Structure formats: structure tokens, C-alpha cells
Amino acid sequence: MQSGTAGGRDRPAGWKVEAVGTDSSDQAELRELVRSILADHAPDERVARLDESETFDEEFYGHLGAAGLIGLGADPATGEDADPRHEIVVLEELGAGHTSMAVCLVVQYMALRLLSHYGDDEQRKRVLVPLAEGSGRCAFALSEEDGGTDIARAMRTKAVQDGSGWVLSGRKTWISGAATSGYAIVLARTSEDAGSAIDGITMFLVPLDAAGVSVRVLDTAGIHGLDTCEVTFDDVRLDGSTVLGRVGAGFRQVIGTLNGERLNAAAVALGIARGALRSAVEYASQRQAFGRSIGGFQALQHALVDGAVRVESARGLLIRAADAAGAGEAQSDTFSAMAKIAAADAATDITDAGMRVMGGAGYSREYPMQRYFRDARLYTFAPLTNEMLRNFVGERWLGLPRSY
Numbered sequence: 001m002q003s004g005t006a007g008g009r010d011r012p013a014g015w016k017v018e019a020v021g022t023d024s025s026d027q028a029e030l031r032e033l034v035r036s037i038l039a040d041h042a043p044d045e046r047v048a049r050l051d052e053s054e055t056f057d058e059e060f061y062g063h064l065g066a067a068g069l070i071g072l073g074a075d076p077a078t079g080e081d082a083d084p085r086h087e088i089v090v091l092e093e094l095g096a097g098h099t100s101m102a103v104c105l106v107v108q109y110m111a112l113r114l115l116s117h118y119g120d121d122e123q124r125k126r127v128l129v130p131l132a133e134g135s136g137r138c139a140f141a142l143s144e145e146d147g148g149t150d151i152a153r154a155m156r157t158k159a160v161q162d163g164s165g166w167v168l169s170g171r172k173t174w175i176s177g178a179a180t181s182g183y184a185i186v187l188a189r190t191s192e193d194a195g196s197a198i199d200g201i202t203m204f205l206v207p208l209d210a211a212g213v214s215v216r217v218l219d220t221a222g223i224h225g226l227d228t229c230e231v232t233f234d235d236v237r238l239d240g241s242t243v244l245g246r247v248g249a250g251f252r253q254v255i256g257t258l259n260g261e262r263l264n265a266a267a268v269a270l271g272i273a274r275g276a277l278r279s280a281v282e283y284a285s286q287r288q289a290f291g292r293s294i295g296g297f298q299a300l301q302h303a304l305v306d307g308a309v310r311v312e313s314a315r316g317l318l319i320r321a322a323d324a325a326g327a328g329e330a331q332s333d334t335f336s337a338m339a340k341i342a343a344a345d346a347a348t349d350i351t352d353a354g355m356r357v358m359g360g361a362g363y364s365r366e367y368p369m370q371r372y373f374r375d376a377r378l379y380t381f382a383p384l385t386n387e388m389l390r391n392f393v394g395e396r397w398l399g400l401p402r403s404y
């Protein structure tokens with residue numbers, strides 16, 4: 001491995017991309033806090049090793065919890081949401097430095113938000129408070145084999161009332177962190193004749209060690225530092241206290257929190273884009289060909305400049321979307337859809353350019369570029385595909401006929 005080129009932590013001379021002038025003083029403080037935790041506890045070699053061994057970084061998660069960065073997702077005492085600008089600062093930094101951990105936090109922030117909005121006092125005390133302190137985790141289980149985009153129509157997982165409790169059966173797939181979490185928020189159909197596909201679905205707070213629950217880790221192309229799982233429910237008996245929110249209204253309640261998840265996914269994608277760009281620029285500054293650094297060749301320089309433009313554009317849109325969400329603007333979900341498209345496209349384009357700029361080294365596992373390249377793919381389709389988000393923007397922003 002060439003010294004100084006592995007992780008992109010040593011800034012190339014003159015590098016300006018991380019000079020985030022739009023942060024308020026508390027956002028800047030938060031950014032510095034995450035950067036210092038990354039510098040102290042997640043050197044590139046460690047992140048690479050955990051990715052290779054497909055191991056979740058429990059120790060690093062503990063450091064985030066101790067610093068209060070998990071509880072940022074929701075205030076258990078007041079039930080108030082975090083400032084979206086705070087969440088995106090944390091997730092951009094983690095996306096660049098410890099991507100699998102950033103994906104884990106996107107799920108935790110979503111779970112915390114659902115628990116703080118819809119949990120009763122007992123659920124909040126038993127699950128939300130420890131989660132917010134960084135003790136234990138909660139997965140979010142919506143997708144199934146027959147459909148992610150059209151999940152409400154495709155949902156086969158069901159829960160049938162049995163006295164005061166429920167019997168849950170079915171299978172969820174692609175569930176992040178289920179093998180390393182204590183709970184999962186599971187969406188299951190509880191009524192077949194609710195009128196529309198999105199009604200008649202209920203959220204359950206399921207302990208993942210309950211009898212009848214089995215978890216199988218799936219083999220995926222990226223995000224190797226966080227398990228992706230299939231979770232099967234074989235007539236799992238749940239008591240009434242596991243219902244989260246209102247019976248039959250679970251899907252609508254989840255839709256209400258998806259805006260935040262979209263913003264957070266965009267922030268991670270932005271972090272990946274920035275981290276990959278830095279690695280590529282650093283490499284291009286050092287690698288020599290024809291007696292000069294390859295960064296001096298215009299063809300490569302322009303590709304890297306396009307990357308910088310994509311990063312700054314995506315960040316600008318993300319901040320616009322986060323501010324719209326914070327202010328409760330009517331169009332905030334359209335802005336967050338645009339921000340997610342922009343950041344995910346930036347991450348895929350920049351990691352592709354990075355692979356080309358680095359030649360054979362981009363393909364080597366000794367450098368982080370191939371990891372960024374693999375990890376970036378996730379947010380082209382999760383939590384919602386960019387195609388589906390384009391459908392929303394076409395309809396809601398351009399006034400075009402509904403295309404789905």
C-alpha cells in the first residue's frame with residue numbers, strides 16, 4: 001500500500017471540499033466531535049479490516065453512544081425530533097469515514113423517531129431510552145421478497161389477533177442489522193379488507209429472541225460492516241404490548257417518518273461521495289506518469305472537478321431539504337427526494353470516476369475506493385429507489401401525470 005493514500009484522511013494540499021461554511025456554530029462543533037471520534041477510534045486500517053471480516057464495530061458504536069450521538073435521533077423525554085441539520089452533519093462525516101456505521105445510524109434514527117412518535121410510556125421506557133443511550137439496537141423490517149418499491153401490495157407477513165395478543169407469520173428480507181439488534185419494528189398486514197393497500201398494516205415491536213423468530217445473514221456486495229438479513233416469523237406469539245402505534249395505521253405512520261430517512265440516506269451518500277473524491281484526489285496528486293503527477297492531466301482533473309461540483313451541489317440541496325423539513329414546509333418531502341437522488345447519483349458517479357482515476361489501484365482491496373464503490377450502490381435503491389423518487393418529483397414538483 002502506498003503511504004498516505006489508503007484512507008483519504010490526510011487532506012491533499014489545497015483541498016477545500018470539507019470547508020463547510022454553511023454550518024452554524026453548533027453544527028460545526030458536532031462535525032468536529034464526529035471527526036475526532038473517527039480519528040481516535042476508526043483509523044482506515046480498522047474500517048478496512050472490519051469490512052473484510054464482515055464484522056459490526058460494537059466498540060465504535062459504544063463511542064458514538066457515549067458521545068450522545070445515537071440519542072440525537074429523538075429526545076426520549078419530550079418525544080421531539082432531532083434538528084435534521086444535526087443528523088445530516090453526523091451522517092455525512094460517518095458516511096465518509098465509517099460507512100457501515102452510518103447506515104446503522106440511519107436505521108437507529110428511524111427507529112428512535114418511530115418509537116418517540118408512537119411508543120407508549122412502557123415501550124419508551126423499556127426500548128427507546130436504552131436505544132437512545134446507545135445500549136442495544138432496533139432493526140426496521142418492511143421489505144419482503146415479493147416487493148420493496150410496491151411493498152404495501154406485496155406484503156405477505158401477517159399478524160392475526162389471538163385473544164389479547166397476536167400471532168405473527170411471514171418473512172422480511174434485506175433487513176439491516178437484524179442479527180445484531182435486540183428488537184425489530186416489523187410491519188405486518190392485520191386486515192385484508194381495509195379499503196386501500198396502505199391501510200390494514202400494523203407496526204409491531206418484536207424482540208428478536210422471541211420463540212419462532214429466525215435470522216439469516218445474507219451475502220451482499222457492500223456495507224459489509226453491518227449485517228443484512230432475512231428474518232422469518234414462524235407463528236411468533238406476541239402480547240398486545242408489542243403493537244406500536246395504531247392497529248391498521250402502521251404503514252401511514254411509517255410514511256410520516258420517511259422524509260427524515262430519505263434526508264439521512266442522502267447525507268450518508270454525500271459522505272461516501274466526499275470520501276471517495278478525497279481518496280481519488282490524494283492518489284492523483286501522488287501517482288506519477290510521464291514524469292508528472294496524474295492529477296495534472298486535464299482529462300483526470302476535469303473528472304475530479306466534476307466530482308467536486310457534484311459534492312457541493314448535493315450538499316446545497318441536502319441543506320435546503322433539511323431546512324425545509326425543520327421548518328415543516330409543505331414541499332419538504334419533494335426536496336428530500338431531490339436531495340437523495342442528487343447525493344446517491346453523486347456517490348455512484350464519483351466512485352466510478354475514482355476507480356478510473358486510480359487505475360489498477362482502484363480495484364485493489366488495499367485501497368478504500370472499491371469499498372466506497374460497492375457501498376455507494378446501496379443508496380441508489382434504498383430506502384426507496386431513485387426511479388420511484390423521480391416519479392414523486394415528476395408528479396409533485398413538475399405537475400406531470402402520476403407515472404406509477
Ligand SMILES: Cc1cc2nc3c(=O)[nH]c(=O)nc-3n(C[C@H](O)[C@H](O)[C@H](O)COP(=O)(O)OP(=O)(O)OC[C@H]3O[C@@H](n4cnc5c(N)ncnc54)[C@H](O)[C@@H]3O)c2cc1C
Nearest residue numbers: 140141142143147148149174175176228382383385387404
Ligand atoms: C443492503 C440492504 C439493506 C437494506 N436494509 C433494509 C432495511 O433495513 N429494512 C427494510 O425494510 N428494507 C431494507 N432494504 C430493502 C430496500 O429498501 C429495497 O431493496 C428497496 O426498497 C427496493 O426494493 P426491491 O429491492 O424489492 O426492488 P424492486 O421494488 O423489485 O424494484 C426493482 C426495480 O424496479 C423499479 N421500479 C419498481 N416500480 C417502479 C415504478 N413504479 N416506476 C419506475 N421504476 C420502478 C425500481 O426502481 C427498481 O429499479 C435493504 C436492501 C439492501 C440491499
